[in-house]
Amino acid sequence: MADTINQLSTGLSIASILLLVSLGLAIIYGTMGVINLAHGDFLMLGAYSVWFLQTYFGISLIPGLVLVFLMVGAVGWLVEKTIIRHLYARPLDTILATWGIGILLEQSVRLGAGAELRYVQMPPSLTSAVHILGTDQSTYRIFIFVLTVLLLLATYGLIFKTSFGMRLRAVTQNPEIAKCFGVNASQVYSLTFAYGAGLAGIAGALISPLKSVSPDMGIGFVVDAFMVVVMGGVESLLGTVVSSGLLGELSGGIAYLTNDTLAKAVVFTGIVILIRFRPQGLFAVRMRRG
Amino acid sequence: MSTRHSSRAWIYGYIAVCVVMLALPLFVSDGYLLNKFARYIIFGILSLALCLSWGYAGILNLGQAVSFGLGSYCMAMALKLRTIPIQTGGGVPDFMSWNNVKTLPWFWEPFHSYAFAIFAGMAVPAILAFLLGWFVFRARVTGVYVAIITLAMLVVVNLLIIDAQSYTGGFNGITDLTTLKLFGIAFDAYSKATYYLAAFSLIAALLIGLAIIKSKTGLVMQAIRDDEMRVRYFGYDVAHYQNFAFCVSAAIAGFAGMLYTLVMEFASPTFLNVSISLSIVIWCAVGGRASLLGAALGAIVVTGVQGSLSDSPKFLDTWMLIMGALFIAVVLFLPKGLVSLIDIFEQRFRKQAAGGGGPLTPTALPAAAPAASELRQDEVG
Numbered sequence: 277m278a279d280t281i282n283q284l285s286t287g288l289s290i291a292s293i294l295l296l297v298s299l300g301l302a303i304i305y306g307t308m309g310v311i312n313l314a315h316g317d318f319l320m321l322g323a324y325s326v327w328f329l330q331t332y333f334g335i336s337l338i339p340g341l342v343l344v345f346l347m348v349g350a351v352g353w354l355v356e357k358t359i360i361r362h363l364y365a366r367p368l369d370t371i372l373a374t375w376g377i378g379i380l381l382e383q384s385v386r387l388g389a390g391a392e393l394r395y396v397q398m399p400p401s402l403t404s405a406v407h408i409l410g411t412d413q414s415t416y417r418i419f420i421f422v423l424t425v426l427l428l429l430a431t432y433g434l435i436f437k438t439s440f441g442m443r444l445r446a447v448t449q450n451p452e453i454a455k456c457f458g459v460n461a462s463q464v465y466s467l468t469f470a471y472g473a474g475l476a477g478i479a480g481a482l483i484s485p486l487k488s489v490s491p492d493m494g495i496g497f498v499v500d501a502f503m504v505v506v507m508g509g510v511e512s513l514l515g516t517v518v519s520s521g522l523l524g525e526l527s528g529g530i531a532y533l534t535n536d537t538l539a540k541a542v543v544f545t546g547i548v549i550l551i552r553f554r555p556q557g558l559f560a561v562r563m564r565r566g
Numbered sequence: 567m568s569t570r571h572s573s574r575a576w577i578y579g580y581i582a583v584c585v586v587m588l589a590l591p592l593f594v595s596d597g598y599l600l601n602k603f604a605r606y607i608i609f610g611i612l613s614l615a616l617c618l619s620w621g622y623a624g625i626l627n628l629g630q631a632v633s634f635g636l637g638s639y640c641m642a643m644a645l646k647l648r649t650i651p652i653q654t655g656g657g658v659p660d661f662m663s664w665n666n667v668k669t670l671p672w673f674w675e676p677f678h679s680y681a682f683a684i685f686a687g688m689a690v691p692a693i694l695a696f697l698l699g700w701f702v703f704r705a706r707v708t709g710v711y712v713a714i715i716t717l718a719m720l721v722v723v724n725l726l727i728i729d730a731q732s733y734t735g736g737f738n739g740i741t742d743l744t745t746l747k748l749f750g751i752a753f754d755a756y757s758k759a760t761y762y763l764a765a766f767s768l769i770a771a772l773l774i775g776l777a778i779i780k781s782k783t784g785l786v787m788q789a790i791r792d793d794e795m796r797v798r799y800f801g802y803d804v805a806h807y808q809n810f811a812f813c814v815s816a817a818i819a820g821f822a823g824m825l826y827t828l829v830m831e832f833a834s835p836t837f838l839n840v841s842i843s844l845s846i847v848i849w850c851a852v853g854g855r856a857s858l859l860g861a862a863l864g865a866i867v868v869t870g871v872q873g874s875l876s877d878s879p880k881f882l883d884t885w886m887l888i889m890g891a892l893f894i895a896v897v898l899f900l901p902k903g904l905v906s907l908i909d910i911f912e913q914r915f916r917k918q919a920a921g922g923g924g925p926l927t928p929t930a931l932p933a934a935a936p937a938a939s940e941l942r943q944d945e946v947g
Contacts, residue, residue, distance in 0.1 A: 373897045379887070380887060380891060384887065387880075387883050495840050499717060502717070537726060551702060552700075552702075553705075
């Protein structure tokens with residue numbers, strides 16, 4: 277019993293991190309049709325921001341989150357303004373451009389902060405474990421889970437309950453007509469991209485105490501996040517949530533039976549096979565228009 | 567792709583590159599330099615392989631390094647097996663005995679034969695590509711999704727190879743190899759023989775590539791790149807052609823990987839990491855994905871400049887930063903790569919010759935048309 281609960285909670289923990297990482301990615305892709313390969317590097321930037329704030333200003337992780345969100349969001353805003361906006365008509369090229377942006381970010385960090393691993397301290401109040409249903413659960417992982425749910429709700433509210441969200445949905449559905457009604461589409465795009473980047477920054481910040489921080493930490497996460505997006509589809513937040521949950525539990529379970537690498541390989545193979553037989557169910561309409 | 571008015575320039579280009587490559591050892595006798603040049607040439611082959619699938623069939627393969635790495639391991643396995651009598655005295659290669667593997671795994675057995683190893687170096691990547699392609703292309707997955715899936719495959723295969731330490735050498739890869747001897751020629755890493763092998767391989771790859779893109783299959787591939795749906799309506803089996811391009815590209819990359827093992831004298835999981843894959847895409851994009859020669863030259867020039875400037879890690883980091891910026895600039899302003907500058911200049915020159923400022927001359931039109939279609943294919947429908 278305790279074993280099963282442990283297993284489920286490990287899966288849930290993986291799932292919440294997956295969701296955290298893929299949320300920004302899915303929003304950017306869903307609204308703008310941009311595959312952002314620099315997403316992992318925004319995440320890395322978030323982790324480094326936390327490390328930077330902690331080392332030089334003594335600001336600990338939790339109060340630093342807002343700052344990190346703003347910092348990484350600003351970088352995202354700048355990237356959209358200078359590069360991405362010229363490529364809306366060429367989706368395949370946005371992959372290349374964002375990959376290039378990823379290199380720029382990664383190398384800048386490597387040259388600026390050094391290539392060695394950095395470590396971020398967990399907030400002392402969250403280092404303990406909580407006793408739930410006869411098992412010990414890390415408080416920090418529960419904290420991540422709760423924060424992920426809150427961010428998800430905030431994102432949902434932003435998209436469906438605010439006037440910005442309405443403009444965003446209008447631009448997603450039909451940019452031309454939205455413009456005719458006076459929606460500033462280019463501003464919506466910049467802000468959405470900034471928001472997605474900011475979310476990646478928060479994800480990176482939250483992951484930083486669990487993993488060592490290095491300039492190339494992003495790529496593993498971005499691939500996982502894409503698996504979530506590929507499997508869940510991007511038209512709905514729900515798809516992202518469900519597929520993070522599924523993939524998290526699946527990876528957790530297989531990793532428990534074998535190891536992390538095999539779990540990754542099995543999940544990847546599963547997704548490729550799934551694509552063959554149910555591409556329309558898993559992918560958004562967008563795919564077929566390509 | 568060459569337009570009619572400049573096709574002669576392209577032929578001269580091909581001939582010039584081949585002649586320079588083959589004549590080089592007459593002027594360079596330093597083994598270390600030859601080894602370096604051979605490496606650049608191998609990267610050229612690799613970039614050309616990507617060009618075939620990306621530039622001509624529209625399949626952006628971000629995991630090209632998988633094929634390269636698998637090819638490299640196939641060659642390394644064959645060369646490693648020959649060292650058993652010297653290094654361990656029997657049974658298994660040295661790194662396996664360190665990992666307590668007592669008997670040679672079944673999939674190592676056939677690599678006692680060079681013929682099999684060379685075949686496998688191309689067949690293994692091609693089969694893997696075929697399997698992935700079968701699932702992906704049959705499902706009519708295109709564009710960005712193919713890119714993501716190939717990238718994911720790269721990460722997974724890389725992890726698997728590192729993970730299977732007792733069979734693949736893990737992080738260290740397969741080192742301490744013997745020298746390949748075929749038909750009485752020893753392909754020492756620093757010899758002219760190896761350099762010529764690389765050079766002739768590039769020439770062969772160029773010829774094979776040209777033969778494919780000039781054939782009817784090649785035309786269909788390019789048509790698929792420009793408008794997949796339309797080709798489907800004409801009754802062609804699109805997935806079939808896509809998979810063909812994907813597999814040929816993988817086989818060529820696998821061959822390049824085998825050569826790379828000869829030149830580097832080891833195989834390592836770094837040969838199939840994300841940064842190599844990224845470099846391949848950059849070479850291909852910077853050189854010109856719309857031209858086999860452009861893609862190959864892109865790799866040779868970029869790695870050549872990089873290698874001639876410095877080898878220090880600090881410099882490499884700065885260099886990568888510059889490459890990132892150049893890559894973005896090329897993607898934004900010159901989608902067909904630096905090679906397209908030649909076409910642009912030639913076009914301008916012709917316009918001036920035809921009386922400047924006037925309407926487009928008929929000879930200039932074909933050059934403009936592909937550029938327009940290139941943009942159109944990428945638009946969201």
